[in-house]
Amino acid sequence: MAKNQELAKLFEEIGKALEFKGENQFKIIAYYKVARVLRDLPQDIEQIWKAGKLREIPGIGEGIAKKIDEYLKTGRMSKYEEVMKDIPKELLELMDVQSLGPRTLKLAYERLGVKTKEDLLRVIENGSLEKLPGMGKKKVENIKKGLEIWKGQEERISIGIALPLVERIVNYLKGEYPDVQISPAGSLRRMKETVGDIDILVGKDNGKEIIETFTKFEEVERILAKGDTKGSIIVKSGEQVDLRVVPIQSYGAALQYFTGSKAHNIKLRTIAKGENLKVSEYGVFRGDKFIAGRTEEEVYAVFGLPWIPPELREDRGEIELAMKGQLPKIVEYNEIKGDMHVHSNYSDGADTIEKIAKYAKELGYEYIVIADHSKSAKYAHGMDEERVKKQWEEIDRVAKQVGIKIFKGIEVEIDREGNLDFSQEFLAKFDVVIAAFHRAVKQDLTPIFIKVCHNPHVDIIAHPTGRLISQRAGYTVDIDRVIEEASKTNTALEINAYYDRLDLSDINAKKAKDKGVKISIGSDAHNVGMLNYLRFGIGNARRAWLEKDDILNTLSAKELENWLKTHKAHIS
Numbered sequence: 001m002a003k004n005q006e007l008a009k010l011f012e013e014i015g016k017a018l019e020f021k022g023e024n025q026f027k028i029i030a031y032y033k034v035a036r037v038l039r040d041l042p043q044d045i046e047q048i049w050k051a052g053k054l055r056e057i058p059g060i061g062e063g064i065a066k067k068i069d070e071y072l073k074t075g076r077m078s079k080y081e082e083v084m085k086d087i088p089k090e091l092l093e094l095m096d097v098q099s100l101g102p103r104t105l106k107l108a109y110e111r112l113g114v115k116t117k118e119d120l121l122r123v124i125e126n127g128s129l130e131k132l133p134g135m136g137k138k139k140v141e142n143i144k145k146g147l148e149i150w151k152g153q154e155e156r157i158s159i160g161i162a163l164p165l166v167e168r169i170v171n172y173l174k175g176e177y178p179d180v181q182i183s184p185a186g187s188l189r190r191m192k193e194t195v196g197d198i199d200i201l202v203g204k205d206n207g208k209e210i211i212e213t214f215t216k217f218e219e220v221e222r223i224l225a226k227g228d229t230k231g232s233i234i235v236k237s238g239e240q241v242d243l244r245v246v247p248i249q250s251y252g253a254a255l256q257y258f259t260g261s262k263a264h265n266i267k268l269r270t271i272a273k274g275e276n277l278k279v280s281e282y283g284v285f286r287g288d289k290f291i292a293g294r295t296e297e298e299v300y301a302v303f304g305l306p307w308i309p310p311e312l313r314e315d316r317g318e319i320e321l322a323m324k325g326q327l328p329k330i331v332e333y334n335e336i337k338g339d340m341h342v343h344s345n346y347s348d349g350a351d352t353i354e355k356i357a358k359y360a361k362e363l364g365y366e367y368i369v370i371a372d373h374s375k376s377a378k379y380a381h382g383m384d385e386e387r388v389k390k391q392w393e394e395i396d397r398v399a400k401q402v403g404i405k406i407f408k409g410i411e412v413e414i415d416r417e418g419n420l421d422f423s424q425e426f427l428a429k430f431d432v433v434i435a436a437f438h439r440a441v442k443q444d445l446t447p448i449f450i451k452v453c454h455n456p457h458v459d460i461i462a463h464p465t466g467r468l469i470s471q472r473a474g475y476t477v478d479i480d481r482v483i484e485e486a487s488k489t490n491t492a493l494e495i496n497a498y499y500d501r502l503d504l505s506d507i508n509a510k511k512a513k514d515k516g517v518k519i520s521i522g523s524d525a526h527n528v529g530m531l532n533y534l535r536f537g538i539g540n541a542r543r544a545w546l547e548k549d550d551i552l553n554t555l556s557a558k559e560l561e562n563w564l565k566t567h568k569a570h571i572s
Helices: 002-021 025-040 045-050 062-074 078-084 089-096 102-112 117-125 137-154 159-176 208-214 248-259 262-274 296-302 318-323 353-362 385-402 446-453 479-489 506-514 528-543 557-567
Strands: 181-184 198-203 220-226 230-235 240-246 278-280 283-286 289-292 338-342 367-373 405-413 432-436 492-496 519-522
Touching: 002 025, 002 045, 002 062, 002 078, 002 089, 002 102, 025 528, 045 062, 062 078, 089 102, 089 117, 102 117, 117 137, 159 181, 159 198, 159 208, 159 240, 159 528, 181 248, 198 248, 208 230, 208 240, 240 248, 248 278, 248 283, 248 289, 248 296, 262 278, 262 318, 283 296, 289 296, 338 353, 338 405, 338 432, 338 492, 338 519, 338 528, 353 367, 353 385, 353 528, 367 385, 367 432, 385 405, 446 479, 479 492, 479 506, 492 506, 492 528, 506 519, 506 528, 519 528
Parallel strands: 198 240, 338 367, 367 405, 405 432, 492 519
Antiparallel strands: 181 198, 220 230, 230 240, 278 283, 283 289
16 A cells, blocks of 8 residues: 555645646646545555556546556656656645745745745744735744644654554554564554654564564665664655564553553552552562563553553543543444545545445445535535535435435535525535534634524534644634533534544543533545544544543434434524
8 A cells, every 4th residue: 555655645745836836726636636535545556557447546537547657667757756846845845834825935935045944934033034025924923833833743643644554564464473462552552643653562572573574564665773672664654663572471561551641651650659569561560570461451450440441541530530440431433333524526525425325334334424515615616505406316316226324414614704605494404414614714713603503403513623733723712612502502513533633632522521512523534535534533532531422423323313303403
């Protein structure tokens, strides 16, 4: 699957380069779209290419297919080389900085020589950026804030990149060593939205052979270390991955120790000290005597504790509750019955409803909610009433043909006054109404979201804070007040599972749970591969201590249908 990621990166950079140059917007969108499709493609692009089926992938036309063919044959792409020849690569990375649009960046490059983040910071600090045409003090302040957010996230790795990479490595190693214990560790195992390091732990009494195998992984760009107990590599996409091998006897203790969090482990060591015990990555000891360490369950049992799920290990009261036998039974991945937020090719999705339905059924779902954009979302080919009706006809046909429940949903636009795209009468005809705000505005959106909570036809508010983890903090909104109002009106709030959103965050989702607000988890998929993103949202829900009854997706199709009917009657 390495070529999927390599090609996705190339096409994304072509899109950025064309946007920087002010080229045709449709071409730019096409390159970004194919990058997203390839990044999320569940099949190996090389296998599809060898079978001569590139054109069967949505978003890949003749021109793109030729470029993929050229790259897979030669390792080069002439179009990429052409558009990149006069643009410094670091410059394009700055396009991810919030408030720094391509026009401003181009102006800063041509007139001030800005090529790197250090250059950008320099022209902000010396005041020269502010003097450019169309700039001003306020705009420069916003760019500086955006740069700070971007720099902070640049040092961390998104779970959407780290987890699939680790899974590819773990599957590769298990293919060679099927009986060996292997697991991700650190904040990745705790399903944090971003991670600082990518660590894999292996339980094996002799580690030299498996480390040698690890360094031969097909995506390796460079080997940093290769010893008897530790190996480090840089993969072609730029991430560093460390593999550590510990004796089988110590595997559970090491996994607990290297999973963390630091605060959770400090609390556990404090308890151990009070009982004249020592706990470390080597095991639990009383004096020099080894007490436990082969499994994590053994380690926790020494302290009279049940095994604590990794997502809860943040020292937020989980150890105290475990002592009382009151740990929440957090939602399991297999308890999710369907995906609450999916886009088709009726708006800006790449795939047909039929293809989505078939893939969802393969995933074992009972249902999906097709929620394409409404008419105000012109950037996303939003649907008007006539196209919605046409979509409903197709949904009925496909649901019957494939044998899966397809809810007729809509991601309806909220305007700056809190009004929605469609009339109340038309909204009443949908099975599921997901209200969303997508504009970049400075106004306080709290009263707008409160107004939406009181709309009797709105079931769910999508990505309520509007954050993009790698780019922006989000809207100006008092999320606590919105949660409070949602609890009064029985309006569900979304955990958007797209890895750069994960909105609500784990902290805010926990607040919603505490107020009795129902949570909807949606992949926000724009192609079938993105349906697999739902697990990031589930991991976020587990970090938020959410239980089965807190989440709409754990309902059966019939139960969800009943909830929706009850919900729509909650305000008269």
